[in-house]
Amino acid sequence: MRQLAQVLAISRKDVESYYGKPPLVTWGLLLPAVLILAVYLKDRDGYLTVAPGMIAMTLLFGNTSMAAIVITFEKRAGTLERLLLAPLAAPAIVAGKALSAAAYSLGTSLVLTAGFVVFLGMPVARPGVLALGLVLGAGTFSVLGIVASVTVKEVFEAMTLMNFFRFPLLFVSGVFLPLSQMPGWARPLAYLSPLTHVVELLRLGTSGTAGFASARVLSGAAAGFFFLCCLMAGPVFRRCASR
Amino acid sequence: MPRRREETPVPREGPEGQIAVRARGLRKHFGAIVALDGVSFDGPRGGVLAYLGPNGAGKTTTVRILCGLAERDGGEISILGRDVRSDPLFVKSHIGVVPEASNLYPELGCRRNLEYLGELYGLPRAERRGRAVELIEHFGLTEKAEQPFGSLSRGMRRRLAIAAAIVHRPEVLFLDEPTTGLDVPSAKSLRQLIRRTVVQGTTVFLTTHNLFEAEELADEVAVLVGGRIIAGGTVAEIRARVPRARGVSLRLSEPVAEDVLRSACPAIRSAGLEDGCWQLDVTDLHETLGQLVEFCRRTGLRVNEIGTRQTTLEEAFLSLLTETTKPTARGAS
Numbered sequence: 001m002r003q004l005a006q007v008l009a010i011s012r013k014d015v016e017s018y019y020g021k022p023p024l025v026t027w028g029l030l031l032p033a034v035l036i037l038a039v040y041l042k043d044r045d046g047y048l049t050v051a052p053g054m055i056a057m058t059l060l061f062g063n064t065s066m067a068a069i070v071i072t073f074e075k076r077a078g079t080l081e082r083l084l085l086a087p088l089a090a091p092a093i094v095a096g097k098a099l100s101a102a103a104y105s106l107g108t109s110l111v112l113t114a115g116f117v118v119f120l121g122m123p124v125a126r127p128g129v130l131a132l133g134l135v136l137g138a139g140t141f142s143v144l145g146i147v148a149s150v151t152v153k154e155v156f157e158a159m160t161l162m163n164f165f166r167f168p169l170l171f172v173s174g175v176f177l178p179l180s181q182m183p184g185w186a187r188p189l190a191y192l193s194p195l196t197h198v199v200e201l202l203r204l205g206t207s208g209t210a211g212f213a214s215a216r217v218l219s220g221a222a223a224g225f226f227f228l229c230c231l232m233a234g235p236v237f238r239r240c241a242s243r
Numbered sequence: 244m245p246r247r248r249e250e251t252p253v254p255r256e257g258p259e260g261q262i263a264v265r266a267r268g269l270r271k272h273f274g275a276i277v278a279l280d281g282v283s284f285d286g287p288r289g290g291v292l293a294y295l296g297p298n299g300a301g302k303t304t305t306v307r308i309l310c311g312l313a314e315r316d317g318g319e320i321s322i323l324g325r326d327v328r329s330d331p332l333f334v335k336s337h338i339g340v341v342p343e344a345s346n347l348y349p350e351l352g353c354r355r356n357l358e359y360l361g362e363l364y365g366l367p368r369a370e371r372r373g374r375a376v377e378l379i380e381h382f383g384l385t386e387k388a389e390q391p392f393g394s395l396s397r398g399m400r401r402r403l404a405i406a407a408a409i410v411h412r413p414e415v416l417f418l419d420e421p422t423t424g425l426d427v428p429s430a431k432s433l434r435q436l437i438r439r440t441v442v443q444g445t446t447v448f449l450t451t452h453n454l455f456e457a458e459e460l461a462d463e464v465a466v467l468v469g470g471r472i473i474a475g476g477t478v479a480e481i482r483a484r485v486p487r488a489r490g491v492s493l494r495l496s497e498p499v500a501e502d503v504l505r506s507a508c509p510a511i512r513s514a515g516l517e518d519g520c521w522q523l524d525v526t527d528l529h530e531t532l533g534q535l536v537e538f539c540r541r542t543g544l545r546v547n548e549i550g551t552r553q554t555t556l557e558e559a560f561l562s563l564l565t566e567t568t569k570p571t572a573r574g575a576s
């Protein structure tokens with residue numbers, strides 16, 4: 001109970017310090033909105049194919065970039081050390097940090113989704129599945145961002161490191177191209193990507209059809225990736241945070 | 244002569260309950276560099292242990308290991324009878340740390356910083372709010388309570404950093420170079436605050452290279468050089484370990500040339516004149532006084548002022564340092 005209160009305290013403080021600031025909110029909204037509008041203006045009928053991928057991409061880039069900024073900033077300012085000196089287990093610190101990052105990206109992606117629904121007429125065939133996809137995506141990418149950025153010292157190092165997996169993930173996860181249209185050799189890679197399952201969940205939530213699996217399989221896989229990231233996060237954070 | 248491992252001073256075994264911080268044979272390497280090489284010391288409960296050493300001696304490394312921020316390669320440590328490795332949450336809830344760089348949240352106000360840290364240490368809401376107000380008042384920051392930490396002066400930041408470290412009323416407080424970079428009045432006021440904290444029953448582990456500060460605050464001293472403890476004990480014991488000349492200050496009724504004075508008093512090792520007052524380093528106090536009395540009687544000079552000067556901790560430290568570093572150069576963190 002006490003650890004939960006501490007996790008919430010870390011999250012509240014981070015929202016207050018970083019995520020509640022107007023530039024971040026607009027950054028999280030403007031980039032994906034402009035991208036989807038561009039696709040919408042080019043192809044009014046086909047934009048729905050890429051909209052779920054764009055939202056998932058927002059989650060991936062928003063969360064990992066924010067984690068890179070927050071963690072490296074706190075490492076340099078020495079404030080991350082404050083958390084390490086407090087009676088907190090490493091997973092509790094990761095949970096606190098991930099919760100605020102996830103809340104930020106969940107908030108921006110919900111506003112984005114609402115905007116597409118209201119202004120572009122994007123359907124929401126299965127709201128529960130859509131919500132589940134957003135939550136699992138936000139959680140997984142937040143933890144992933146924290147794990148990657150805690151291993152380095154500078155923002156540019158974190159961004160460079162993360163681009164090594166973010167861009168390949170974009171390519172193999174059906175963000176711009178449905179899985180059914182991907183070449184055969186790329187599909188096994190797609191199944192190994194957490195982004196694929198989030199994109200498919202969002203696609204299922206909006207259009208009601210998914211490329212390769214049912215909602216149960218997709219959410220099981222996405223939840224599996226989330227727990228895998230969480231398992232990895234504690235030891236990595238413990239080893240690298242005070243360096 | 245290089246020091247042998249057996250020569251590392253091990254503190255006298257005190258009753259377990261009276262020791263708040265204990266280290267035995269602490270070792271740490273950074274690659275080929277030996278940062279700590281079998282360090283042992285005891286910090287008395289409710290007192291101040293000054294951990295002295297030149298830059299790079301391994302002081303900060305020791306603090307980081309004791310607080311659980313760094314892993315040790317060998318040796319044993321205990322804080323309030325527990326090891327931070329096996330019982331980190333207990334140790335962390337009973338210690339407070341003021342690192343060398345004041346590391347609070349720059350964007351948060353002073354009060355919010357303290358409340359947040361209180362929350363992390365599990366203080367209930369009403370208690371942490373009350374504690375924040377109490378500490379802000381105690382540390383003279385009432386007018387800056389809502390001002391962001393990042394906009395405070397260095398002295399104020401330091402004060403708030405100490406307030407933050409004791410927000411949860413820790414039993415042991417680690418202070419890493421607390422007055423570094425502060426002006427004289429700020430450093431003095433900070434030392435007064437530290438003394439008040441000790442009076443309230445907190446054990447202080449003070450790492451510093453400011454010998455004056457250590458002399459003013461410490462009950463026990465451990466001197467760390469090149470990753471090894473070269474001396475330990477009370478300030479008086481450390482001073483007494485140095486077989487050095489005694490100091491005499493002397494003001495005579497008429498000016499005297501140095502060579503005349505020195506030839507009349509062979510016990511004088513060195514002499515310097517400061518504001519008309521001789522500062523003498525002598526080999527034997529008794530002998531010197533006899534020679535001076537005889538010199539004055541013979542020349543008809545009068546002694547207007549005379550006094551003896553105690554060996555300062557700084558002099559003792561420098562003497563120990565010279566003694567240790569003369570024969571061999573050692574690497575450290």
